[in-house]
Amino acid sequence: MTSKVYVALRVKATPERAFQAFVEEIGAWWRPNTLFQTTPRPGVLSFEPGEGGRLIETREGGKVFEIGAIRVWEPPHRLVFSWRQANFPLDLHTEVEVGFEAVGAETRVSVEHRGFDQVPAESAARHRFPDQVLLMRLAEFWRAQVAAVGDTVA
């Protein structure tokens, strides 16, 4: 049990096709839900392909919200991008890694969403945490907390 989320499933497609669909067709497959609680009407998601490219949500009327930026771009196997949804607390910066692994004629697609126990440096400065050591201890603290709560979350 750690402070990250891991979800995976198999799709009937090659890694190449799955990677392409994940990135290029996210506007079609992404289901609007309660994620963007701060906006009454969710927009359409899209990736700007390549490292440094953004993952954005374009709302009706053309307003753009940046969810994150691509940190690792390794088609067709691996994709890592930062993730900050509109309803996150200001200090919460997380990262999503998507893996595409061939399993026979199919592909196992996995999503790891992590960083929920990270304390960003800006936040540390604001709270006057003295040094890196304390940040490490804070991460340990979160891990202990989550472990204590046991298997209420996967």
Place this chain on the structure above:
Amino acid sequence: MSAAADLDRTLAALADPQRRRAVDLLSRGPRAAGDLARELDLSPPAMSRHLKTLRESGLVEESHPAFDARVRIYALRPEPMVHLLRWLEEAERLWSEQLAAFKTHLEQDK
């Protein structure tokens, strides 16, 4: 008190294995001090000392049932760990849904 001092206190409270076990038990629901002592196999005075430390650290809070002011019920305080758990739960639900939608899209759209 500063946030750093708060944190030090919380970490110190969790440094003890018996207090961690108490927190673990309380994470499954509130308990009377006597029940905790029994489950952890601690003497009532020892249990009482640990609970005092946990209370001062802000990890647990104490209340009395309406029917008997002598009984002390201990519960984990919801802050701040519940916030983290909420994000984790929400993220897991989100990605389960989205990956399922992705699979549907990919497999119907030839």
